[in-house]
Amino acid sequence: MLRINNLSKTYKGGKKAVSNLNIEISSGDIYGFIGHNGAGKTTTIKCVVGIHDFDEGEILIDGVSVKENPIRCKAEIAYIPDNPDIYEYLTGIQYLNFIADVFKVPAEVREERIREYSEIFEITGSLGDLVSSYSHGMKQKLAIISALVHQPKLLILDEPFVGLDPKASIALKEIMHNICNEGGSIFFSTHVLDVAEKLCNKIAIIKNGELVVSGNMNEFVKDGETLESVFMEVVSDGSSN
Numbered sequence: 001m002l003r004i005n006n007l008s009k010t011y012k013g014g015k016k017a018v019s020n021l022n023i024e025i026s027s028g029d030i031y032g033f034i035g036h037n038g039a040g041k042t043t044t045i046k047c048v049v050g051i052h053d054f055d056e057g058e059i060l061i062d063g064v065s066v067k068e069n070p071i072r073c074k075a076e077i078a079y080i081p082d083n084p085d086i087y088e089y090l091t092g093i094q095y096l097n098f099i100a101d102v103f104k105v106p107a108e109v110r111e112e113r114i115r116e117y118s119e120i121f122e123i124t125g126s127l128g129d130l131v132s133s134y135s136h137g138m139k140q141k142l143a144i145i146s147a148l149v150h151q152p153k154l155l156i157l158d159e160p161f162v163g164l165d166p167k168a169s170i171a172l173k174e175i176m177h178n179i180c181n182e183g184g185s186i187f188f189s190t191h192v193l194d195v196a197e198k199l200c201n202k203i204a205i206i207k208n209g210e211l212v213v214s215g216n217m218n219e220f221v222k223d224g225e226t227l228e229s230v231f232m233e234v235v236s237d238g239s240s241n
Ligand SMILES: Nc1ncnc2c1ncn2[C@@H]1O[C@H](COP(=O)(O)OP(=O)(O)OP(=O)(O)O)[C@@H](O)[C@H]1O
Pocket: 011, 012, 013, 015, 016, 017, 035, 036, 037, 038, 039, 040, 041, 042, 043, 044
């Protein structure tokens, strides 16, 4: 579903944020991406979703290069950033319809999905209000609903649980499981290691732009180890952070 091959990204000014990174995500995977502040998670995610260009390597979505065919790739994915920047002058429902238009979701299908997810995330009563009046968590919920409206094959989330109330977090985890059970995939960054440990079947740990651990969760979290203990061993080993 997603292959990142030898990805390297250097920002203007010379900061090499990601170096020779390889990740493979298959259909059905819930893939957690963890690392210290400034490790390179958001940079990697922004390269995958086409926000950042990158200097070296290749990113393929369902075998299609994000550089060579970005529109086809974007049609298959949805991205929820850590800080949703949603058009403040639209109402919630106008924003959802705008995104559904972009992804060409037919009217009756979008209505049903918007109704269902708005009820799950308990913002039905606020959809007629301007986004500028929404709290941070409400904007996040709106971003999540907009990401789900075209039923993406690959859902990419940057720190999705920060700012969500407990009920919404539980609902999102259930939706993530449902997407994977239907053959989709999830790639998400998080600092909440116990959530990652429970939710993910695969994990990657990035340190100073380089991948230091990747693979099946049960290869690392076993024999009394937790993801937290694995992470602490990996990042404290000669780390400058
Ligand atoms: N626009 C930019 N220009 C220059 N350097 C940047 C830019 N964005 C990020 N960086 C640098 O790239 C490195 C990786 O940053 P990135 O945001 O990818 O880390 P992260 O793992 O997502 O961190 P966090 O957990 O704090 O969100 C950091 O050293 C950061 O300072």
